[in-house]
Amino acid sequence: MTTGLDDLQNAIERAGFAYRGAFHPQTADGVPPLANGQPCQTVILVGMVGSEQWSSFRCSAEAEDGLPDPLDRWGHRQLTRLAKAFNAEALEPSKGPPWWPFQRWAQRAEAVYPSPLGLLIHPVYGLWHSYRGALALATRLDLAPRHDDPSPCISCIGQPCLRTCPVQAYTADGFAADVCIGGLKSAAGLACLGQGCAARCACPVGRSHAQAPEQASFHVRAFLHNQDL
Ligand code: B12
Ligand code: SF4
Ligand code: SF4
Structure with a gap:
């Protein structure tokens, strides 16, 4: 077979x-x-x-x-x-x-x-x-042809993901991990620690698939823990 x-x-x-x-x-x-x-x-x-x-x-x-x-x-x-x-x-x-x-x-x-x-x-x-x-x-499996929907970011109005971080960790140069970590260690980051990254939560796409607070919080805490090692 x-x-x-x-x-x-x-x-x-x-x-x-x-x-x-x-x-x-x-x-x-x-x-x-x-x-x-x-x-x-x-x-x-x-x-x-x-x-x-x-x-x-x-x-x-x-x-x-x-x-x-x-x-x-x-x-x-x-x-x-x-x-x-x-x-x-x-x-x-x-x-x-x-x-x-x-x-x-x-x-x-x-x-x-x-x-x-x-x-x-x-x-x-x-x-x-x-x-x-x-x-x-090692084997070449048959793959179905792709039918690609366009990126939702192209038609996004206002890019709320870039305007929601309480410490502005997303800059013109990309993601400033040190700024995010500083925020998570302060009162400003309490909501992110409890409910997940506020910038990620602000995106309107796929809201019905958003992680429940326990899962979203696990990822933010794991990120913070790994950066502290
Ligand atoms: C190093 C790393 C980080 C670093 C640096 C990210 C960076 N600037 O590249 C840090 C620690 C900051 C980081 C943070 C996070 N990361 Co990270 N990270 C990685 C890792 C291990 C390697 C990335 C890399 O350098 N690849 C090497 C290059 C050659 O690969 P590449 O595919 O060609 O490169 C792409 C990336 O560099 C990307 N990129 C460029 N700038 C940024 C900025 C950010 C924030 C991210 C996430 C990616 C990214 O663009 C490149 C072209 O596609 C990947 C896993 C992996 N092996 O890819 C996860 C990965 C990219 N991370 C991921 C995630 C989810 C996160 C976090 C949300 C934390 C989390 N675990 O929930 C955070 C974001 C911060 C936040 N507050 O929300 C996911 C992304 C899933 C997705 N939907 O795309 C990945 C794929 C891990 C996974 N298991 O799925 N991450
Ligand atoms: S909010 Fe979501 S859809 Fe809009 S630009 Fe940001 S990631 Fe893309
Ligand atoms: S986890 Fe909070 S502080 Fe870090 S990037 Fe996301 S919104 Fe900003």
């Missing part, structure tokens, strides 16, 4: 991830060869969209063990298991530096676009999505 994309998609969902698209890599994509030297023929991205996969993580041993980086460790365990089952290699966004260019790969895999915040925006999920890994395969 040959493994097809449908089998992989089902297994990805059973593992608690969302299927985030696929592509046939070209040299410019910077996808590494497989460990045995063979070129990678198909890259499958997996991740999270909205709040849909959060409960899979919340029910995991990693979420309860009190050790650092629970989401990364849960993602690593699930991705490694998937890779083994499908004779693929696992590539992870948090392994670096150097980092695998996940945002570049994401744009090759499906219709997502750079937003003014640096995060990629999805026409349906807005800013509420992320990546947990890539599966690199």
